[in-house]
Amino acid sequence: MLGWRDERLLADVLPAKEAKALDKAFGYTTCMDLLQHFPRAWSRHGSDVLADDAAEGDMITCVGEVLSIQDFQRDKRTVTQVSLTDGRTRFTASFFNARYIQHYLRPGKRAMFSGKLRFFRNTPQLQHPDFLVLPGPGEKMAGSGSMKTIALYGEPDDLFAGLEYIPIYPATAGMASWRIMAAVKHVLDTLDPVAEPLGEAPEGMPGFDEALRGVHFPGPEGPEPHKERLKYDEALTLGLVMALRRLETLRRDAPPLTPVDDGHRAGLLAALPYELTEGQQQVITDITTDLDSGDPMSRLLQGEVGSGKTVVSLVAMLQAVDAGHQCAMLAPTEVLAVQHARTLTSLLADAGLNVSVVPLVGSMPVPVKRQALLDIVSGQADIVVGTHAIIQDTVEFFDLGLVVVDEQHRFGVEQRARLRSKGREGLTPHLLVMTATPIPRTIAMTVFGDLAVSTLRELPGGRRPIESVVVPEYKPTWVRRAITRIGQDVEAGRQAYVVCPRIDGPGGVLDLFEILGQGPFRDFHVGYLHGRMPADEKDLMMRRFASGEVQVLVSTTVIEVGVDVPNATVMLIRESELFGVSQLHQLRGRVGRGGHESLCIFHTFAEKGSDADQRIHAVAETSDGFALAELDLLHRQEGDVLGTSQSGAAKTVRLLNLLRDFPIIDRATSDATALVERHPLLAQRLVLEIDRVDREYLEKS
Structure with a gap:
């Protein structure tokens, strides 16, 4: 978590059996691991909790009220079937050869159930689930499964004493929600008050220590203010990484690429057989200003398929060529790299411009590749179009001034950085990355927060829906x-x-x-x-x-x-x-x-x-790609949006919803920029404390 770590080993804090069980169930070994296992829901005063969005075969934990209970015989076994409701849906829990169940689960009782979800005639069922009867005032706790393990922490009845909200945790077959709850409560009881990582809590939000404890065991205020604070911290983490990356880029020098009135750039614009859209003209103006500034440009150009990104990128590349520099265009596949090379060559030929475009892909014959490398290092190649092959150490540029990356989502920060490192010593080439996959604004603010964003929304004339x-x-x-x-x-x-x-x-x-x-x-x-x-x-x-x-x-x-x-x-x-x-x-x-x-x-x-x-x-x-991008985000996990499941993204974003939490992300992004400007050392310290796996993910996202 941002600015805070709890490296205490669970084995040193919890009973050995429980520490081992949490490691087996979730891979958790430290107290921070466990405290970041946040509840998925909260039951207030034992109120019903739904198991929304669960699929057959999922392990679910829910709270329900017993409606009826009956025994019947099946295959020489006694089946006790408990009919339940979670407030909206009726479901059943079936127990085999367990007549004792009727002593605990009586009509009107509320209990937590944890088991594997099945469906029979469209009715949800839990087969032989663990259960825990929620005790009323003065009542003893009762249930199956984890009662003995709860007792390892002290008197089981104390677990629910005084709780207004009962946390419901994501569970497994061997680790019920209330067992996790007991472990979390014990870890929090042994945790010293946590100093505010940001110096002072954000205005209108609880302090970090209060939020960390309150998200697990809320008071009368409920879990929302605590969730909001922790979501803010997650968004601030991403915002700080991107703000520091922007600062690092601005500290470097880039070759100033001043446009020339009678150069190749002007020649292409004059020779185009069609009018540029207003969007294209505005983006070209923005890029022209960036390239002329002497600060390294870092700009993302997003636009629908066919919106004219290639022409915009060629205008930018010709501005670099006019200033005496080379350009590199990175494409994700050889098919696309070769196609780009042909398209650029054709546009230049139609405009009567003598600009050298050299493709460089891995499958080229050795003699052809050798000549291409010679043209690049000698400066004969004005524009180099290739795949990962141009990132290799064997490729040396004479004077690289601009890097264009097509289909940005296929490449990571690491690969972009390697290509930008091929500029002349002391100078960082400008960077333009492009994508035809529209990016929701929350993603643009987080994953691509180190880039200025330009958008082409209009399609050139002549294209039909x-x-x-x-x-x-x-x-x-x-x-x-x-x-x-x-x-x-x-x-x-x-x-x-x-x-x-x-x-x-x-x-x-x-x-x-x-x-x-x-x-x-x-x-x-x-x-x-x-x-x-x-x-x-x-x-x-x-x-x-x-x-x-x-x-x-x-x-x-x-x-x-x-x-x-x-x-x-x-x-x-x-x-x-x-x-x-x-x-x-x-x-x-x-x-x-x-x-x-x-x-x-x-x-x-x-x-x-x-x-x-x-x-x-x-x-x-x-056909609105931006509306579909929002829909795509709705149907995907945040970790999938930010990277792959192996990337550690799920550890970076646990509570933040990248579709619905725009106000939090917007505020955190603005605050991150201000914090880097006011206290860059504090910002760096906060980012350094991000988990190593998360840092690797952020660098590759």
Whole structure:
């Protein structure tokens, strides 16, 4: 946690059995680990607590009132079935050969139940759960499972004494919520008052010590003020890392790239055969000012597929070339790198500009790569376009002035930093990162908080909206009609994508390539593309599709980023429920790029009305990438949004909701900037105390 650590070992504070059980259940070894295991809900005065959003097979803990209880025989066993309500939903708890249950669970009693969720005829069930009867005034605690372990901490009845809110913790089969509660209470009882890490509590919020204790065991005020303070600290953590990164960047010098009135930049702008959108013009103005300032530019350019980011980036690169510097453009795949090189070369040739564009990718023949490296180090290459190959130590630039990173989410801070380190000694190249995946504003403030953000919302003229339809597998007539529609477009001279969620197996690329190529599309030229193909074969297939030789391309998501075939007008995404919201939007953007009417077909096996079905229909019903980015965030865990599950992101963001907590994030981001300006040493100390795994995650996010 920000500015505070409790490195005491659980083995030194808790009974040995409990410390070992917490390590086995959650991997917790220190007191801080346990105190950051926050409740998921709170039961006030034993009130009912729902198990919302739980799926079959999940371990759940809930509070419910006993409605009835009865015994019956099944397979020579006595089954005691307890009917319960959690306030809105009736559910059952079944116990086998446990007639003693009726002594504890009587109608009207409230109890906590912890067990694995099952469904029988749509009724939620818990089979042989652990339970703990919530004691009324003057009553003794009773229950199953963890009673003996609770007694290790003292008198079990003391656990609930005086509690207005009972915390309900995420639990496991071997570690019930009330067992966790007893351990947390013991650790807090042995914890000395914690000094305020920020010097003084943020205005209107409780102090850190009060919040840490109150989030587990709230008083009459409830858990919300304590949650808000801890959420603020999480947001401030991210804000400080980004503010310090901005400060570090501003302390460096960058080559001033002053625009030239009669240079290549002016020549390109004069030669463009179309008017730039207002958004493009504004972003170019902002970038021009940044590049001319002498401070290193760090700017994120986000815009829908086809919004004109490539032209904006070329204008910026030509400003660097005019000032006598080289540019590097980093792309996530060889297919995209080669395509970018061709696009830039074509734009420059059409404008009559003599600017050298050199591709550099891993699969290039050795002699070609050797010549490219020579051109780069000698300064003959003005613009270098490549994959990770240009980050390698063997690549040396003559005078690198600007780095452009396409599809920012495919690269980490670490990789950007390595490329920026290739500038002349003492100078840091400017940085422009681009993404076609719209970024919710809370994510832009946190994960990309070290970058100034520019947004292109308008699409260039001539682009038509893409029609989208959902085709469920349970309507075979619709599926056949979708295949027919693809055939009609191809017969009319257009091209089509069929996107698959896998390479092998039923519904995979190789499977559908055979089925479509030998069946409904046997009269068309069908090709396939996937990530396991050698780079030269992938490039050849994309060239054949771009030229129109291949009419239907069956592919994985390798076509998600940057593939530009204006003649492609129809796309079928098979099993679309397996893709994320933003990914579906990105894939859809591969069609409709040539001014023709276009269609995206979302095929799905999802059941009607299911969450997946609703999500797919939401994507089909809107083409607003920013609205879909918010929807994507709603359907994903914060840790998944900020990074991968292995990254430690879940440890950085435990309570903060990146969709709903904008006011907290906005305040913390502003406060972090002010704190770095006023007390940079305090800010650095606070950040240094972030867990090592979290620091690694933040550096790679």
